[in-house]
Amino acid sequence: MSTDQQPRANNGVFRTKTVEQSIRDTEEPEHALRKSLSAWDLTVFGVGVIIGTGIFVLTGKVAKENAGPATALAFVAAGIVCALAALCYAEFASTVPVAGSAYTFAYASIGELPAWIIGWDLVLEFALGTAVVAVGWSGYVRSLMDNIDWHLPASLQGPDVAGGTFDILAFVLVLVLTVVLVLGMKLSARITALVVAIKVTVVMIVIVAGLFFIVGDNYKPFIPPAVTPEGGGSNWDSPLVQLIFGYEPTNFGVMGIFTAASVVFFAFIGFDVVATAAEETKLPQRDMPRGILGSLLICTVLYVAVALVVTGMQHYTELSVSAPLADAFKAAGHPFYAGVISFGAAVGLTTVCLILLLGQTRVFFAMSRDGLLPRFFSKTHPRFRTPYRPTILLGVIIAIVAGFTSINELATLVNIGTLFAFVVVAVGVMVLRRTRPDLPRAFRTPWVPVLPILSIAASVWLMLNLPGETWFRFAVWMVIGIVVYFLYGRGHSRLGREGQAAKY
Numbered sequence: 390m391s392t393d394q395q396p397r398a399n400n401g402v403f404r405t406k407t408v409e410q411s412i413r414d415t416e417e418p419e420h421a422l423r424k425s426l427s428a429w430d431l432t433v434f435g436v437g438v439i440i441g442t443g444i445f446v447l448t449g450k451v452a453k454e455n456a457g458p459a460t461a462l463a464f465v466a467a468g469i470v471c472a473l474a475a476l477c478y479a480e481f482a483s484t485v486p487v488a489g490s491a492y493t494f495a496y497a498s499i500g501e502l503p504a505w506i507i508g509w510d511l512v513l514e515f516a517l518g519t520a521v522v523a524v525g526w527s528g529y530v531r532s533l534m535d536n537i538d539w540h541l542p543a544s545l546q547g548p549d550v551a552g553g554t555f556d557i558l559a560f561v562l563v564l565v566l567t568v569v570l571v572l573g574m575k576l577s578a579r580i581t582a583l584v585v586a587i588k589v590t591v592v593m594i595v596i597v598a599g600l601f602f603i604v605g606d607n608y609k610p611f612i613p614p615a616v617t618p619e620g621g622g623s624n625w626d627s628p629l630v631q632l633i634f635g636y637e638p639t640n641f642g643v644m645g646i647f648t649a650a651s652v653v654f655f656a657f658i659g660f661d662v663v664a665t666a667a668e669e670t671k672l673p674q675r676d677m678p679r680g681i682l683g684s685l686l687i688c689t690v691l692y693v694a695v696a697l698v699v700t701g702m703q704h705y706t707e708l709s710v711s712a713p714l715a716d717a718f719k720a721a722g723h724p725f726y727a728g729v730i731s732f733g734a735a736v737g738l739t740t741v742c743l744i745l746l747l748g749q750t751r752v753f754f755a756m757s758r759d760g761l762l763p764r765f766f767s768k769t770h771p772r773f774r775t776p777y778r779p780t781i782l783l784g785v786i787i788a789i790v791a792g793f794t795s796i797n798e799l800a801t802l803v804n805i806g807t808l809f810a811f812v813v814v815a816v817g818v819m820v821l822r823r824t825r826p827d828l829p830r831a832f833r834t835p836w837v838p839v840l841p842i843l844s845i846a847a848s849v850w851l852m853l854n855l856p857g858e859t860w861f862r863f864a865v866w867m868v869i870g871i872v873v874y875f876l877y878g879r880g881h882s883r884l885g886r887e888g889q890a891a892k893y
């Protein structure tokens with residue numbers, strides 16, 4: 390390989406892979422992906438991965454525990470944070486149209502170690518994201534089973550249910566999907582479109598049918614006054630800001646809206662996944678920004694509406710935490726609607742789960758293509774031609790985690806990981822304008838550096854509203870990642886080896 394295009398390749402941990410080099414890698418025939426997606430495909434794909442457990446489950450949980458009717462405001466706040474980040478993602482996806490999302494982008498702009506950190510972070514985001522969605526799915530399946538008076542023993546309903554310990558449904562779902570991926574069964578574009586249609590229809594039913602059951606009194610008070618949680622005192626489940634500034638920990642009130650925003654943020658994650666499809670897009674320069682911003686906008690409008698309707702249908706203190714949208718209709722005396730909603734949610738969440746599991750193999754693929762993870766992980770199955778090794782390994786781990794962990798713990802960890810990726814991408818956009826002003830940018834983030842800086846501040850603010858415990862778990866995961874990099878990736882990196890070879 391020639392060395393002319395590698396002015397900054399060196400052997401430090403900040404060695405960068407040039408944008409040209411990243412694109413060239415994707416053009417090697419044995420690694421190339423087909424370019425077939427349009428802006429519309431991306432928007433459908435985006436809405437398909439975005440609408441999931443966040444709106445179907447977490448809405449009930451945060452309304453009940455953190456924000457009451459003001460949950461709608463929490464969705465607005467989280468949506469704003471995402472819109473800022475989306476503008477940065479749109480620039481990078483249109484400048485570096487390569488698989489691997491924030492990982493690839495960081496590799497081209499900031500350097501290998503930051504890229505690795507982001508890749509490692511994305512693995513967390515996707516793996517635990519799968520687990521959260523599986524747990525959410527299980528709640529709706531149980532609500533559906535309730536309708537036909539069929540009940541699982543409490544102990545098999547998962548840790549979110551009183552008396553539960555193991556979520557058998559979530560566990561089985563992840564294992565089944567793992568087998569599907571190993572066998573290489575693909576979601577055809579038609580099925581995906583159908584599922585997205587079902588999901589959006591169900592959300593519309595909630596909004597439109599729900600309007601008739603709104604009781605004005607349920608909105609009073611719109612922002613419930615702050616209360617100290619049982620047990621009081623500062624503890625690790627309190628938001629980090631409260632721990633740092635030594636406030637008395639509280640739920641509800643204005644701070645409660647931010648706590649809620651940092652949780653429902655989960656509902657918006659996915660537009661960044663759209664960016665991972667850049668390499669498969671026909672006209673990424675034009676269509677990436679359209680797909681990313683379009684799907685985000687559609688979801689924000691739907692979410693705010695759902696939050697307003699659901700907190701209007703039932704007093705927030707009464708909402709169900711495992712299947713709030715369906716259960717609100719049950720409470721209103723309409724089990725038929727409840728059944729339709731549970732059915733739609735169950736179908737819709739299955740594909741989100743599948744896409745996330747699949748997305749994870751893409752990130753692994755990009756990292757192992759670069760030599761930062763062992764080639765072992767990119768060996769495909771001789772018959773099914775799928776990366777079966779990481780699929781099985783991770784599938785089993787995720788199934789177990791989904792079975793034993795509560796949805797809140799999982800979701801907040803996904804959120805902190807994703808917000809962290811947002812910060813890195815915003816930094817990357819600014820760095821690349823400095824170092825590579827010459828690159829063609831079909832979409833330019835407006836007001837650089839003001840907007841990326843605002844995006845960083847907003848993301849950090851939501852991160853600070855996550856519990857101290859979440860920060861601790863995230864730190865542990867990151868430390869493990871850094872150790873793996875220095876023990877393995879640094880020495881095996883393809884970029885590093887090429888840099889070495891070029892010297893002699």
Ligand SMILES: NC(=[NH2+])NCCC[C@H](N)C(=O)O
Nearest residue numbers: 439441442443514518656658
């Ligand atoms: N990249 C991710 N971790 N996505 C998780 C899926 C989140 C999706 N918005 C949901 O509400 O279910």
